[in-house]
Amino acid sequence: MKMVSVVGARPEFIQATPVSKALRAAGVHEVMVHTGQHYDYAMSGAFFADLGTPAPDYNLEVGSGAQGKQTGEILARIEEVLITEKPEVVIVRGDTNSTIAGALTAAKLNIPIAHVEAGERSFDRRMPEEINRVVADALAAQLFCVSRTALRQLANEGITQGAHWVGDVLYDAMLQNLPVARTRSTIVADLGLRPGGYSLVTIHRAANTDNPARLAALVTALSAIDEDIVLPLHPRTRAALLRDGLEFGGRVRTIAPAGYFDMTQLEENARLIATDSGGVQREAYFLSKPCLTLRDETEWSETVTAGWNKLVGVAPDVIADAWFNFSPPAQQPPLFGDGRAAEKIAWILREFAVEQLNEDARNARAAYTAGPVHTEVSA
Ligand code: UD1
Ligand code: UDP
Numbered sequence: 001m002k003m004v005s006v007v008g009a010r011p012e013f014i015q016a017t018p019v020s021k022a023l024r025a026a027g028v029h030e031v032m033v034h035t036g037q038h039y040d041y042a043m044s045g046a047f048f049a050d051l052g053t054p055a056p057d058y059n060l061e062v063g064s065g066a067q068g069k070q071t072g073e074i075l076a077r078i079e080e081v082l083i084t085e086k087p088e089v090v091i092v093r094g095d096t097n098s099t100i101a102g103a104l105t106a107a108k109l110n111i112p113i114a115h116v117e118a119g120e121r122s123f124d125r126r127m128p129e130e131i132n133r134v135v136a137d138a139l140a141a142q143l144f145c146v147s148r149t150a151l152r153q154l155a156n157e158g159i160t161q162g163a164h165w166v167g168d169v170l171y172d173a174m175l176q177n178l179p180v181a182r183t184r185s186t187i188v189a190d191l192g193l194r195p196g197g198y199s200l201v202t203i204h205r206a207a208n209t210d211n212p213a214r215l216a217a218l219v220t221a222l223s224a225i226d227e228d229i230v231l232p233l234h235p236r237t238r239a240a241l242l243r244d245g246l247e248f249g250g251r252v253r254t255i256a257p258a259g260y261f262d263m264t265q266l267e268e269n270a271r272l273i274a275t276d277s278g279g280v281q282r283e284a285y286f287l288s289k290p291c292l293t294l295r296d297e298t299e300w301s302e303t304v305t306a307g308w309n310k311l312v313g314v315a316p317d318v319i320a321d322a323w324f325n326f327s328p329p330a331q332q333p334p335l336f337g338d339g340r341a342a343e344k345i346a347w348i349l350r351e352f353a354v355e356q357l358n359e360d361a362r363n364a365r366a367a368y369t370a371g372p373v374h375t376e377v378s379a
Contacts, residue, residue: 001353002029003114004087004106006078007056008037008098011170011279013047014260015093015116018172018342020054026346028353030054031085035074035098036061040235042257050260051177067097067128074101082109088353092136093117093169095129095278103136112356114349116169118143119150119159120278120299127207142352144345146170146282147335149302162352166344167337170279174264174286175339181261181268188269191230191253199227199323200270201252202277203294204234212244214314218294221316222274223250225323230266232258272323274312281309282336290328292319302335 003023007016016032023030034056038044047053060077062070074097082090082105090106092099093116106113115136122130137143137159145151146168154163188195201222208214219241222229229252233241241247248254258266264283267273273284274292281300284291291309293300303309308328312318 002031002085002087003089003091003349004031004033004082004085005091006033006035006098006102008035009096010038010043010047012093012096012098013044013053014173015169017051017053018169018176019116019345022342022346026350028350031087032056033078033081034059036063037096037098039063046259071097071101074098075105078102078105082106082111087111088356089114089349091116095133097132099136100132103139107139112141113139114142115140116144116345117146119145119154121153122297122299124297142349147302164348167341168282169341170282171286171336172339172342174283177260178264181264185261185265187262187265193228195269196271197228198270199229199272199274200266201229201231202275202280203237205276205295208276208294209237209240215240215244216246217314217316219246219248221319222252223248224316224320225250227251230255288332290326292322292326306333306335308332
C-alpha cells in the first residue's frame with residue numbers, strides 16, 4: 001500500500017513528521033515528495049535534521065515565484081511523480097501552494113486525496129492560503145480536522161463524508177520533540193535572555209509584508225515596546241524590510257529563522273508571543289503563552305474564544321496597549337486533541353486505502369465478468 005506525502009513549506013515539514021512516523025509504523029509505504037517551495041537550509045533542511053523527517057524521495061526544486069507560476073510549476077512536476085508512483089492516496093496538508101498543487105494534480109489523475117488540517121477558514125479570499133484550503137477541502141476524500149470548529153465548518157459547507165476530528169499533528173510534534181528541544185537548544189542563554197523576560201515575535205503573512213503601510217506600522221509598534229523582543233526573520237519579511245528601507249529599532253533583536261528545537265525553546269521561555277503565523281498561534285496555546293495575533297482575522301478563532309489569543313492587527317497604539325495588559329484566563333480548554341492525531345490519521349488512511357484496493361479489485365472483477373462475450377465460431 002503506497003501513499004505519497006506532499007510537503008514544500010516550513011510548517012509542512014513539521015506537520016508531516018509525526019504522520020510519516022505513524023504511517024510507516026502502520027506498514028504504509030510512504031513516498032515523500034518535497035516540492036522545493038522552501039529551499040534555504042534554515043527554512044527546509046534544518047527541520048529534516050532536527051525532527052528526523054524521512055528524506056524526500058523526490059525534490060521538485062520549484063523554488064520561489066508568483067502565485068500562478070509557483071503553483072503551475074508544482075502541478076507540472078508532481079504529475080510525473082504521481083504517474084510513476086501510482087499511489088493509493090496523496091496526502092497534502094495545510095494551505096500552501098504545494099497543498100493546492102498536490103491536491104489538484106491528484107484529483108485530475110483520480111487519486112484520492114487526504115487533507116490534513118482541513119476545514120480552517122479565515123473567510124478572507126484575498127489570502128492565497130484561503131483559496132488553497134477551500135480547493136483542497138473540496139477535492140479531498142479524507143479530511144482531517146484539527147478542531148471541532150473546523151469539522152463544523154466543513155459540515156456548514158456540506159462536506160461530511162470522510163471528515164474526521166483527530167486533533168492537531170503540530171501538537172503531536174511538540175509533545176514528541178519538547179523533551180529533546182529542552183536538552184539540545186541553548187538559544188535562550190546564547191541570546192542572553194532571561195526565561196520569562198522577553199517576548200517572541202514572528203511576521204511573514206503576505207498581508208503584512210506585501211503592504212508597506214502595514215509593515216511600517218508593525219516596525220513602529222514593535223520598536224516602541226519597552227521589553228526585549230526576539231524576532232526570527234522569515235526571508236520574505238527580510239526582503240520586504242529591505243525593499244521599504246525599514247529597520248526595527250528599540251529593543252527588537254532580529255535573528256535568522258530558528259530551527260524547530262530553538263523555536264520551541266524561544267516560545268516556551270517567552271513571556272508573550274506576538275505573531276501572524278497560524279502554527280505559532282497554536283503553539284502559544286499548547287505552551288500556555290498569551291498570544292497577540294498581528295492580523296485582523298484568524299483561522300484559529302477557538303484560541304481567541306478561549307481568551308488566550310487576541311487579534312490586535314497592526315495599529316501601534318492597540319499593540320502597545322495589549323502588550324502589557326492582555327491577560328488570559330486561568331482555564332485553558334484542550335482544543336487540539338490528545339497528541340495522537342498522527343496515529344489516528346495513519347490508521348484511518350490505512351483502512352481507507354484497503355477499502356479503495358478492495359473496490360478496485362471488485363471493479364476489475366465486475367469489468368472482467370461483464371466483459372465481451374466469447375462467441376463460438378463454428379468451423
Ligand atoms: C508560504 C505559504 C504560507 C505559509 C508559509 C510558511 C503559500 C501561498 N504561502 O508563505 O501559507 O504560512 O509559507 O512559512 O504557499 N524565500 C526564501 N527562501 C526560502 C523560501 C522563501 O528566500 O527558502 C523567500 C522568497 O523571496 C520568496 C518568499 O520568501 O519569494 C516567499 O516564499 P513563499 O514560499 O512564496 O511564501 P511564504 O511567504 O513563505
Ligand atoms: N518556526 C520555526 N522557526 C521560525 C519560525 C517558525 O521553527 O523561525 C516554526 C513554528 O514553531 C511552527 C511553524 O514553523 O511550528 C510555523 O510555520 P510558519 O510560521 O512559517 O507558517 P504558518 O504556520 O503560518 O503557515
